[in-house]
Amino acid sequence: MALQMKLRAITLDCADPLALAAFYQQATGLGPHPKSDAEFAGFTCENGLFIGFQRVDDYRAPSWPDQTAPQQIHLDFAVGDLDAAEEQLLKLGAGKPDHQPNEDRWRVLTDPAGHPFCVVRA
Template identity: 70%
Template sequence: MPAKLKLTAINLDCPDTRALAAFYQQATGLELAPGSGDDFAGLVREDGLWIGFQRVDDYQAPRWPDQRVPQQFHLDFAVDDLDEAEALVLELGAAKPEFQPGGDRWRVFTDPAGHPFCLAEG
């Protein structure tokens, strides 16, 4: 049997680690990891999973759905109330692209650094 891999972290490139960590901290309620700073910041979940934010010089935000600067990845979040969650992330600085391929099933947003993420009830 092959070895099993355990996901321990998801890291996002960005121009401002503290700002992007604050966005996701307020949206998810995750704790800011000790030692977070200007070059790298992290949020940690109770089970140890990290969402990391690493500063990149000359960062180019994805242009979803345009593929000239592709999305590279996206995050999906389950929410209890889609409208309430949408209001929260927009208030925190997310943007809602005009193109919404999910219909009533999910909604696509972009975080302050341009990374796409989806919200779906579940």
């Protein structure tokens, strides 16, 4: 019998959990988890998936596409309008690397802690 697992949470390392959680909360419209603090913060998606952010001493942001400090994970978010989503996320504090492998279909951005994530055409 195969083991069945359901993804329950994704946790990203960072230097400032509350700031990174605030970025993603503004981007998604989801509210903070009531027990969020300076060591661990997060929110729960409508489907029950928890996204958390944990403080790590001497955090080193990944670099993309350069692998000097490799990305260990990235998130993809479906959006209706790539240009509008990119504009709004940049205003919230996201970064946009120069290297964009398929800008017509998705955009690679970085959150304020340096984690790459993509917005993809829904």
